[in-house]
Amino acid sequence: MSANEFLAWRWLKPVLDARQLREPDSRPLYKYNLSPAEVSSLERTLREAFQTPLPQVPRVIGAAFCLWTAHWFQREFAGGY
Numbered sequence: 437m438s439a440n441e442f443l444a445w446r447w448l449k450p451v452l453d454a455r456q457l458r459e460p461d462s463r464p465l466y467k468y469n470l471s472p473a474e475v476s477s478l479e480r481t482l483r484e485a486f487q488t489p490l491p492q493v494p495r496v497i498g499a500a501f502c503l504w505t506a507h508w509f510q511r512e513f514a515g516g517y
Contacts, residue, residue, distance in 0.1 A: 444496040447481040450474075465506040475511075478504045 451474055452458065470478070482504055485497045 441494050441496050443481050443485050444494075444500050447478055447500065450477075465503050466510055468503075470503075470507055475504065475507050478507075 448460075451468070451470070452460070454474075455468070478500060482497070482501055485500075
């Protein structure tokens with residue numbers, strides 16, 4: 437397991453445990469209903485992971501970034517053009 441994969445798992449495991457899951461299921465991202473603390477933790481994980489040169493960033497970090505982005509839009513985007 438690479439350092440970035442470890443970072444992603446370190447964030448993901450408590451999220452899954454809180455929902456009594458062993459792995460992500462097929463729900464849309466917004467249905468996980470991340471708490472503000474979980475989103476903040478994900479943001480910290482991403483900041484730490486992206487200090488690594490991008491060619492070394494594994495797909496799991498990309499997936500975590502998509503999850504954070506989806507929640508950012510859900511909380512912050514008021515609509516418009």
